[in-house]
Amino acid sequence: MNDRLEALKARVRAGEHRRFRQDGPPDLLAECAASALSWTQRAARLTRRMCEAERPVIEPDERIVFTRTVPTVPPLYSPEDWAALTRDRTLHELGPISNICADWGLVLSQGLLGRRRVALATRARLAADPQAVEFCDGAIEAIDAVLDLAARYAQAAADLGRDDVAAVLARVPAHPPRTFREALQALRLLHAVVWLSGHYHVGLGRFDQYLWPYLSVDLEAGRLDLAGAEELLAEFFIALNKDSDLYPGVQQGDNGQSLALGGSARDGSDAVNELTRMVLRVALETNMIDPKINLRIAPDTDLALLCQATELTRQGLGFPQYSNDAVVIPALLAHGYALEDARDYTVAACWEFIIPGKGMExxxxxxxxxxxxxxxxxxxxxxxxxxxxxxxxxxxxxxxxxxxxxxxxxxxxxxxxxxxxxxxxxxxxxxxxxxxxxxxxxxxxxxxxxxxxxxxxxxxxxxxxxxxxxxxxxxxxxxxxxxxxxxxxxxxxxxxxxxxxxxxxxxxxxxxxxxxxxxxxxxxxxxxxxxxxxxxxxxxxxxxxxxxxxxxxxxxxxxxxxxxxxxxxxxxxxxxxxxxxxxxxxxxxxxxxxxxxxxxxxxxxxxPVTLELSDAVFRDAESIRKVAMLVRTFAQLGGQQLQLNTLNVDTLREAQKHPEKHRNLIVRVWGWSGYFCELAPEYQEHVIARHMHAMG
Structure with a gap:
């Protein structure tokens, strides 16, 4: 990475962006009670008030912008009203919908104004249906909140003389992106607002599929070369790591910001493209816990791609996690999933197979x-x-x-x-x-x-x-x-x-x-x-x-x-x-x-099958090929899912004694990667106690 990106990463790891965080969230209870808002209306108002409360932050060296400044999400009901509303009902985990995947490609292709037009058309068509009218009104309120947030960021950029940032935000997420940078910026805002709306474990889906059209057009037109694209992608990845301390999970780092690469396209063709390989290269360079990468493979996956993925394993990132299309897709088909949807699966926060945009599973x-x-x-x-x-x-x-x-x-x-x-x-x-x-x-x-x-x-x-x-x-x-x-x-x-x-x-x-x-x-x-x-x-x-x-x-x-x-x-x-x-x-x-x-x-x-490798395995260049062949063997034997962890027990013990010296040490925990020193002692000990494979 260049000096600009290294500085961005250092500031994120040091938590310098937290100085912009405000003391408390907006208070919705009085407004909701005074207006007798329904649950749907309160949820839409939450998105609106959270977006309004955000203060635009644009650092001098940022090109992909958004820094969260409202760290907590306010309740929609008083404790008494919430207890009455949910009495004799089961809440899943924290309550809000989580651990599903949006159809990011759909939203990018239409832009929020396109989605708004759909909502308006449905509202007119179903005007006699009160439930539909209420829902569409809430969706439009939420869309307008995001558009207003983007407009305020665009104005802040213009005020700072950052015409490049202002121009991007004048386009997205309102309209479909025209460039790779615009697509990344749109995704950054759209994804962040899901968190602001109270949801968690917000996945990124088949990242290399829905973003490849924007990158390929840039490359073909000569607007961007691979190095420039990698720089933008690295900044996007660094930005995903800003708020991991805010995201709920059993342990810090358990935040569900996962993405899937490769595998089959919806028509059954090979979905691997240049962005697939670029994501692996950039993740190796950024060397951070997010995004958590899943690589879809088959028994005949190109060995060069597996070798490239193995470089991340050698670095100790704990990903990619591998999913075997030859096993996963037939199983989904056998249990009611349509063929094109089964081919289009992504991976949820840890390992579960889900369909982007179509699953409320x-x-x-x-x-x-x-x-x-x-x-x-x-x-x-x-x-x-x-x-x-x-x-x-x-x-x-x-x-x-x-x-x-x-x-x-x-x-x-x-x-x-x-x-x-x-x-x-x-x-x-x-x-x-x-x-x-x-x-x-x-x-x-x-x-x-x-x-x-x-x-x-x-x-x-x-x-x-x-x-x-x-x-x-x-x-x-x-x-x-x-x-x-x-x-x-x-x-x-x-x-x-x-x-x-x-x-x-x-x-x-x-x-x-x-x-x-x-x-x-x-x-x-x-x-x-x-x-x-x-x-x-x-x-x-x-x-x-x-x-x-x-x-x-x-x-x-x-x-x-x-x-x-x-x-x-x-x-x-x-x-x-x-x-x-x-x-x-x-x-x-x-x-x-x-x-x-x-x-x-x-x-x-x-x-997944979870396998710990001693870091001594990677003693020479040939070791990369051996581990890649091991992954291929796993697929050929009919395994479903695999994650590899590269560890050194002495280093882990040293990190327990002197965490300040090992704050960037990453391990795979159960279905996600986190910083070892941020784990509770029982999870640290379990990682250390696992069977370590040396390989011949």
Whole structure:
């Protein structure tokens, strides 16, 4: 990067832009109450007042502008009114709609004035429909708020003599962009206002697809060369990192600013273009946690592209995360997605597969605790004298019970209206209906959490209790009840000698696939989630690898104590699809082989195989090619999703002792990358405890 960009990045990392933040948000309660505004009207007024409260900030060396100055979003209702409004209803997480993806290409191609014309036409056509009129009025109010914000930024730029910035903002986001710079500036404002409107986990979708037309025209016309385009893109990426401290998440950095690259186009052709490669180059240069990159691949993806992506892995960014089109697209097709939409999938905040502009899917309503199901099945089954089949019947019943409780709670789900977000979606303005009422796809997603520990526990019982009969079932139950106190020999046998997922062991892997088959069957038995959608089972764990082991206020299921894989109470589970912590496995390929056995045509909510590589792997240039070939092998074996983390344990320990010296150290946490020193201690320790692969 040049000196200008390095200075921009340094200021962002130092948080210098925070000096522009105001003390408090606008107060909406009195206005909303005095005017007796409906929920939809309040949501639109929120966007308007937040945009009005923003103070334009344009630094001398900025070309892509917008600095958030209103750090908090005010409530739309008093605590008492909110409690009454949501009584006996289920709110998803913080309440506002999150973790979906706008159709950014649609909005860029029409401009906000084009979207406004659609809203006006619908309002006239549906004038006798009060709900449509109210929605369209709210959408128009939100659009006008963004247009006014852009106009004030344009005036501020003109006042500063920044005619270049003023000219761009006079064009966008009101009108369709004509250039790459205009497209990036429009996207910056449109994306930021989603956050200002109270939403979170706001993804960027198929970035290289909807922005490529603007870049390609610039390149063909000679208005811009690759170096100039990369400079603009780098500034856009740096800007995305300004407010990560404001974005809600379980841990700082868990903000959902993800994008997807490559893969198939809607017509089935190869979607990789020059912008695909440029994004990878620029992300390598900026070396920051946002945007979080997902690369869609196939078994025959060009090795040069995989090598370029591997450069980011070597740098320790924790991305790209890889999604295998050869597995993902057929699974989506099998579960009701149209072919063109399945080909057009992007990735949500962590790993879930969603359709830009067409999905009001709540892809993370919770998790089924597979260790809890296995543990209850083992303890109760052994105490009752069951054989292995009986234990598995109990496991199946427990999975059904957990899922049933979760889905029953979400039968009372309430999604707040989102008039501004609806402007960015396909069909909402045309139908006169808010996206909270549903879009083309309205599925739920549930994580099948911590599967390796659950499978290892069941495999140990099969191998040692029912196989060679070297473990007495009563002793095992007693050991579990007492957290292995007085049973250390047994614990070590289970932990060190038991079959392990990730070692391509047939016993352990059979239990893994059985667990996911049971989970899939439980989801398939729910034909309708009461929003016109299905329940999608997945393989991710999110933060549950900590919560299931140690508890959390948001957990619906009880904490799991000691487990039959030799794990003690309070020890953390492995994250996503990864061998249990401390499990001895042969290497990356055996890990891939184990997890490739899952029936992904039924398990399609996403959740990556998570692999940690020692930084010693990247000792020479040939190592890049070897790791790229490893990614290709993963796809060829039929894996669904993969994330790679490059770590040095000594460096991580040093960072714990002296965080001020390692403030830019990045790690992959569960489905996102964050700064190691900003993580809570339990998440830091889990990263350190993961199995490190050296490769030959």
């Amino acid at each position: 709540v892809v993370n309503i919770g998790a089924v605790s597979l260790p809890a199901a296995a543990d209850r099945g083992i303890r109760e089954g052994l105490a009752a004298g069951d054989d292995m089949a009986g234990i598995l019947q109990r496991v199946a019943a427990d999975i059904r019970g957990q899922l049933g409780r979760l889905v029953a709670a979400y039968a009372r789900l309430v999604l707040p209206p989102a008039p501004y977000y609806s402007v960015l979606m396909e069909g909402c303005l045309e139908r006169g209906r808010d996206l909270s009422g549903g879009l083309t796809y309205n599925n739920y997603g549930v994580h099948g959490a911590c599967s390796a520990n659950a499978a290892d526990a069941l495999a140990a019982v099969e191998a040692f209790v029912f196989g060679d009969k070297s473990v007495d079932p009563r002793e095992l139950v007693e050991a579990l009840e007492h957290d292995y106190a007085g049973h250390e020999v047994l614990r070590r046998k289970l932990a060190e000698d038991g079959p392990k997922v990730g070692d391509n062991d047939p016993t352990a892997d059979a239990m893994l696939t059985r667990l996911f088959d049971l989970f899939a069957a439980a989801c398939e038995a729910i034909p309708d989630n009461r929003r016109g959608g299905r329940v999608r089972p997945g393989t991710g764990s999110a933060m549950y690898y900590v919560w299931l082991a140690r508890g959390h206020d948001a957990m619906r299921e009880p904490v799991v104590g000691a487990t039959a894989d030799g794990r003690r109470r309070n020890d953390l589970f492995s994250a996503n699809l990864a061998p249990s912590l401390g499990a001895q496995v042969r290497g990356p390929v055996s890990v891939f082989q184990s997890f490739a056995k899952i029936a992904y045509q039924r398990i399609y909510n996403g959740g």
